Amino acid sequence: MQATTVYLSEELRQKINLLSQASGVPKARIIRDALEKSIQTTTPATSGAKVLLKLSQLSGKGPRDLAQNHDKYAWD
Amino acid sequence: MTNMPGTNLSDMTVVTDADALIALVNDQDLLHEKAVQLSQFLLEKKAQVLFPVTAVMEAAAKLQRTLHNPEKAAQLLELMFEEEKYLIGVDTLVFKKAREFFDHTATKRNTIFDCVVVSLAKKYQTKIIFSFDDWYPKLGLMLVADVF
Numbered sequence: 001m002q003a004t005t006v007y008l009s010e011e012l013r014q015k016i017n018l019l020s021q022a023s024g025v026p027k028a029r030i031i032r033d034a035l036e037k038s039i040q041t042t043t044p045a046t047s048g049a050k051v052l053l054k055l056s057q058l059s060g061k062g063p064r065d066l067a068q069n070h071d072k073y074a075w076d
Numbered sequence: 077m078t079n080m081p082g083t084n085l086s087d088m089t090v091v092t093d094a095d096a097l098i099a100l101v102n103d104q105d106l107l108h109e110k111a112v113q114l115s116q117f118l119l120e121k122k123a124q125v126l127f128p129v130t131a132v133m134e135a136a137a138k139l140q141r142t143l144h145n146p147e148k149a150a151q152l153l154e155l156m157f158e159e160e161k162y163l164i165g166v167d168t169l170v171f172k173k174a175r176e177f178f179d180h181t182a183t184k185r186n187t188i189f190d191c192v193v194v195s196l197a198k199k200y201q202t203k204i205i206f207s208f209d210d211w212y213p214k215l216g217l218m219l220v221a222d223v224f
Contacts, residue, residue, distance in 0.1 A: 048125030
């Protein structure tokens, strides 16, 4: 492993400290695990666009201007 | 459709908003065909399409109230659970950032849900939103329909 310097906000630093104290897990491991998880989230193996096309096959029937005026239909 | 100069979509992340989900599920929607067309293009270009959990919940709630068959809302949720790797969550930092974009005096149309979409776009370092809402470009973001 290689050492890397990063700047953290005070709030984030405090959260990491608290989590480390509460769990007994070293801060470095908490940061590494969070980075791994974030990278997995931001780079899915395939494009999520196929999900969009699956949604289009649900064939719901509703007002023709629903997408544009969904707040009006739901809450007014 | 062509890419904007300097835009390589395969390297890009797209954050989806509730109106695009609604347009896709409601096949009688005026924007349905356009939404399908844009989805096909995103797939073709292997864009990384992400779904905020808040947008999914917002779309499901509104479809439940407005579709003639509210079971479609449940099917939307079921599909998103099956594809959970594309879901992105909202933590307190995202929520706090969203508050910066929330202007309750401006218009009733743009809610805290939309502000969360903006906040997530910042978090995931993208400017592209899959939505038809012209509020996003006013904040310096781009709609998928305008990118291609």
